[in-house]
Amino acid sequence: MRFHTRKWIKPQDLNPNRTLFGGRLLEWIDEECALYSIVQLENSKCVTKYMSEIDFKSSAHEGDIVEIGIEVVKFGTASLTLKCEVRNKMTRESIITIDKIVMVSLDAHGKPKPHGKTEVEFVKDRLK
Structure with missing residues (x-):
């Protein structure tokens, strides 16, 4: 899993x-998944469709640094399925895991838009 944001x-x-408010953490995760999907699918209109069970494993406290990790599980026709882990940067203790987050690429009318992607691409490779 790659940890993108602290x-x-x-x-x-x-x-x-x-301790860290769970709603704030979910806000950060949702934003990180949206940004990741926008870059991967090359479409600024990506939305969260589904989040599976959210497993809070430990707490974070004021002054802690947490990092958000995302991994691609699957590319669908118009979707991208991710999994996420947030951990304490210094101790590596897991704070939360979410096994399935489905992001959907939309067209100008808000309908699912096929993206044609089948594997993770890195921006640096697109620039060649």
Whole structure:
């Protein structure tokens, strides 16, 4: 799994228990998956269709640095299925895992748009 983004846990990210608010973490994951899908599918109109069971494994605290990892599971006709893990950057302890996140490429009318992709591409390879 490749870890793409790091987040520093700040006071505004905490819940009343003084640990990372799960909703904030899911917001970060959703944004990261959208950005990843937009780059992979070369379409700025990608949306989240589905997230499987969310497994919170540990907490994060103010001052912690977490990193978000994403891995492609499958390319569909108009979709990209990802899995995600968020872990503590310093301890490598897993904070959350999501086994299946389905992102869909849309056309100008908001309908699924076939993307024609079958494997992960790196931007540096597109520039050759």
